[in-house]
Amino acid sequence: MAFDSDLNTLYFGVGNGTPWNPNLRSAGEGDNWFLSSIVAVDADSGEYKWHYQTTPGEGWDYTATQHMILADLKIKEIVRKVLIQAPKNGFFYVLDRETGELLSAENFVDINWASHVDLETGRPVVNPEAQYWKTGKTTFVSPAFLGAHNWHPMSYSKDTGLVYLPAQELAFPYMADDNQVPKNLAVNIGIDTTFSAIPDIPEVIDEIKKMSKGLLVAWDPVAQKEVWSVEYPGAWNGGVLSTAGGLVFQGTATGFLNAYSAIDGEALWSFPTQTGVVAPPISYAVDGEQYITVSAGWGGIFPLISGVLAWDAADGQPINRSRLLTFKLGGSAELPPASEQLRDMPDLTAIDLDPEVVKLGFGVYERFCAGCHGGGAIGGGVVPDLRYSGFIQEAAAFKSAVLDGLLEAGGMVGFGSEISEEEAEAIRAYLIFRNQVAQKLGDTKRLSR
Ligand code: HEC
Known part of the structure; x- marks a missing residue:
């Protein structure tokens, strides 16, 4: 949301359609008004002023709930009051915030769901x-449902005129x-x-990893082009802070808080945080002394669901250590040594499995469990990696956790209903199978979760 006190207007973004598949929502047709839209309302009365729909009839989970920045930009010699948003769909939008008129839209990473946005009609050319849902074919679409930009805040610097955007491919x-x-709970x-599900072929895994990356993009919102960028091994890097001192701060999935030059992206400073960082840092002064604080910690849908991609983005050892970290010039505090130990995966290769049962378990796992325990049962560092879990070695223990709710207090509900x-x-068989695959690939050590 954003509030403009001059225009007494409140702007808010609208999420995606669900079910994602438009055939189940509205017979595969229609714009589904207000989905994936930016809506302006009168701040006193709530009365509708205008809206702009980024992705009419969307079917890819392309929310437009991302951070909105209000700025005054000189466009074609005229200073315009604009609203800027870079939603999940990969286009960077500049709208006139008085009227909702679309001024420009360009993609800030490579995407394939649409070729461009037609400025005459304001609609994407899909x-x-x-x-x-129309072709009936499995199709690799970019951005993925995780978006080219998720919720992590971007930052606009009036000094450089650039927007610093935590983007991903x-x-x-x-x-x-x-x-x-x-179904309930699914x-x-x-x-x-x-x-x-990513097949267990090392070459395919490598290829998919190569297609996935994280980026810090310095974007010129007037020229609608990239000025500089920094590349990370994977997606889900932190929100961004830009300062009047000409710095850009960003935490990373790989476990660093970095500072760059706002002008050219030169790396100036880096601190190992012992955990992935997703939140944006803040800057403030107390008694004339300047501080930077970040709520360090790894979490959210990407590490929960994306399995091997989260693993890779976090440089092979995803883990959450939640801490508030504060920095100042000349600060000398140090983090305690990381306490977690590398754990060995139990070797379950001696267990014989029925492929049909494994297949059934795979389907049920994907529908009920993958959203937290990760695609391919590869944990992203937030909840337990089930390939390492003692629970999968014993049917009764597994049943008590998965069906009866033994671990409900810790956030793991019982699925018995x-x-x-x-x-x-069958899920247990599938998890044992995933353990066996990891043994074959020699991927059998991880930090404790
Ligand atoms: C909404 C998120 C979520 C979903 C969905 C979910 N889990 Fe969990 N699961 C958790 C959390 C959180 C824990 C850790 C609980 C704790 O530490 O007490 C956990 C723990 C477990 C454990 C114990 C692991 C250990 O070694 O401590 C098992 C087994 C498990 N889950 C199996 C499953 C299965 C099977 C499914 C699907 C039917 C599933 N979970 C779905 C969140 C989830």
Whole structure:
């Protein structure tokens, strides 16, 4: 949300449509007004002023709830009151915030769902192949549902005129499941997510990792082009702070807080945080002394769901150590040594598995468990990595956690009302299978979660 006191206007972004698959929402047709939109209302009465829909009829989880910045920009010699947003769909929008008129839109990373935004109509020119619900084909669409920019705040510097944007490049294979029956405690998006599981072929894994990256992009909102950028190994790096001192601060998924020159992106300083950082730092002064504080810690949907990609983004050892870190010039405090030890994965390769049962378990896992425990059962450092869990070695223990709610106090609800004992056993078989795959790949050590 953003509030403009001059215009007495409140701006808010609207999320995606759900189920994602438009066939299940509105017979695959229509713009679905106000989804993925920026809406302006009168701050006193709430009365509608205007709206701009970034992704009409969206089907890829392209929210427009991202951070909105109000600025006065000189565009074609006229100073315009603008609203700037870089939503999940990968376009950087500059709107006149008095009227809602679209002034410009350019993609800030490579995307394939649309070729461009038509400035006459204000509508994206959508690539028909990306409309998986119409073609019926599995289609790799970028950005993925995690967006080219997620919730991590960007920052505008009046001094440089640039917007510093925590961006990412990810693609996702969308496959419609028009017959999906909604279930409690499950992911009900009308997409067959078993198609998105990354195959266990090292070359394919490498290829997918190469397609995924994180970026800090310094974007010129008037010229609508990149001025400089910094590349990270993976997505989900932190929100950004730019300062009057000409610095840009950003935490990373790899566990650093970095400072760059706002003008050219030169790396000036870096602090190892012992954990991925997703929140934006803040800057403030107390008694004339300047501080930078960041709420360090690793979490959110990317490490929960994305399995090997989260693993890679965090440089191979994703872990959350939540701490408030504060810095000042001449500060000399040090972090205590990292206490977590590397853990060995139990070796379950001696267990014989029935491939049919593993397959059944895979489907149930994807629908009920992958959203927290990770695609391919690879944990992203926030909740336990189930391939390492003692619970998967014993049917009764597994049942008590998964069906009966033994760990409910820790955030792991019991699924007994939705999943049968047979299905729970099948999930257990699938997890043992994932353990065996990791053993084969020699990927058997991780920090404690
Ligand atoms: C909404 C998030 C979420 C979902 C969905 C979820 N879990 Fe969990 N799970 C957790 C959390 C959080 C814990 C840690 C609980 C604790 O530490 O007490 C956990 C712990 C576990 C454990 C114990 C691991 C250990 O070694 O301590 C097992 C086993 C488990 N989950 C299995 C599953 C299965 C199977 C599914 C799908 C049917 C599932 N979970 C779905 C969040 C989730």
